Amino acid sequence: MIVETQELTRMYRLGASVIMAVNKVSLEIKESTFVSIAGPSGSGKTTLLHLIGLNDRPTSGKVFFKNEDTSLLSHRERREIRLRNIGFVFQTFNLLPTLTALENVELPMALAKIPPKLQREKAIQLLEAVGLTGRLQHRSKELSTGEMQRVAIARALANDPLLILADEPTGELDSETGYEIIKLLLRLCRTHKTTVVVATHDERVAKASDVKYSMRDGLITRDVGL
């Protein structure tokens, strides 16, 4: 089991009212699987991904990463896990605008203090793998949305993570490009043996996934296994 959550709850205070973004979610994610979490906007998908990705701490409940209770970890240890074991793909790509495609992919490796030569070689290799051979020196504003998402995927793969968390990766893309991205994520999952968790309301992603979850009002309402 790469990730397991137990009674995971995340509440937000919005003025006087309390919003239950994630409500006692318990799920298990096996290694090398393609998992989709479907649901409408505001259902709690993003919050759940941030909790699983150790970007946020739950109000109650636990997240186990490789059977380790992450609630006991310090900020620094959680950051180390994010750096070395988790890759993020965001809906709005979140590429650093001042860096080129190549530098964006090299960045997580630089943070992991990987030798510069290896960073360069691997970044080129990853960008080639996502089909961006000719766009290495282009900055994000010079790339199309589909290309930006490919760079974001390459960046997520930079440190050979065990888990990739993709939050609405096709949300900003047209239908055809979105389909290409899903195929790319699936291919990566199969070839790199990486676990991919995708939050989406794209029906095609749900159909392509090994395990499907549905969320509504912070609750996991459906759990369909293979």
Added chain:
Amino acid sequence: MIIKILLPILIIFTPMTTRIIDRIIYVLRTIVIGLKPIQSSKSSERKDYATRITMMCLRNLLRRRFRTSLCLFGVSLATIFIVAIGATTTNYTAVIREMNIFFSGDVVVVAEGAMVIQAFPVMGGNLPVSVAEKVQQVNGVKTAVPMLVRFGYQVEAVIQLAPTNVSIGIPPGNWSVLVGHTPLKPGGNWPSGDPGKKEVVVGPSLAGQYDLAVSSKVKVENTSLTVIGILDTRSALLSRSIILPLKLAQRLYYGHTMWINMVVAKPEEYGIQEQVANRIEEGIEGLEALTTHERHEIIEPLLHDVETWTLGLNSVLSLLSMILVTTVAMMNVSERRRDFATLDAIGAPKSAIFRMVITETMLIGLLGGLAGILLGSIAAILIASFYTNIPLSMFFFDLFNIVSPLFMMKILASTAAVSCVAGVIPAIAASRMNISEVLRSEY
């Protein structure tokens, strides 16, 4: 292009500074929360990491060109004022303090009510030449040398803070009372004492300005005088002086030889300067006898005030530039919330984010400081030339005497330090962002 030029320069010292910042953060973290030491990485990876951060910072600054330029302009402007005012006041106070080196240990006798700056009467107070003989008679006085000192202001020029030159009349044979062991440049001689010969010795700065050499002619009070020697000195006062026999000076300035305006009394032995001064004041009416300490006390409070005001002005300017840098850095941080949250999400340590913001503000400080020092030095030269009426060209060759390299380094270091401090609040704001909140709200 700018990146290509600046990056190598900045990479040389930015990693060094950021490493110091890292070290401070590490030590503080270790002390405050007892974290275990961070595993050290190889120097090539550290260099790559520092280079990457510096490059990102430079690009971020260049991305917001207009704002960065305005901020640099503000920092430069503050630095220009700090350098120009600092260098000018430092020079003037140094020159004034140097004046007290003259006649150190001696008693300077002037007419009561004369305005004295350090060892020299600058205004009023003529004395009959016979005063020197009376002073000589006072118990404890070894020698009493009468002198006539005239500061030359070119009245047609704008307001002059400093005199253009100083004429000093002194009895021949007593030159050393004024110049000590200062030699003349090769080929020069001291005036013979015959006022009819109209011989003078000039300082090197005056000689340079008016292209004077031995046997050149110089006009003082519409009288043509012959230069027979040029002093070999770096003293600010002597450099601008015209030294001539007392009688010649008296004829030039009074038309007769009855008046002088100061007497230098040398005590018979060391340590009785004050007693001698008291005896002179008690024994001869209408005189003021000033010891080294008293002369110093006259001007020191004024110099102290000038220095305090300069320091105050510099502090205000530094504070203003700090507020400017903080404001701009805060704007940059709030516009890049998503970038910082992304960095955090992909595993960048908080210290890296902190360091990025600090590096950016430090770069503003360094670049603004460099520009400010360059322009401020030019301004200091212009001020010096404007207020002394000495040609600009003479100051350019003497730039490092007006604005010393040490002063430049101090200003650069303090500008960088002020900018670093200015970046602390924005850096904390950037490194303490809640990733999930930011990423959610940015969609």
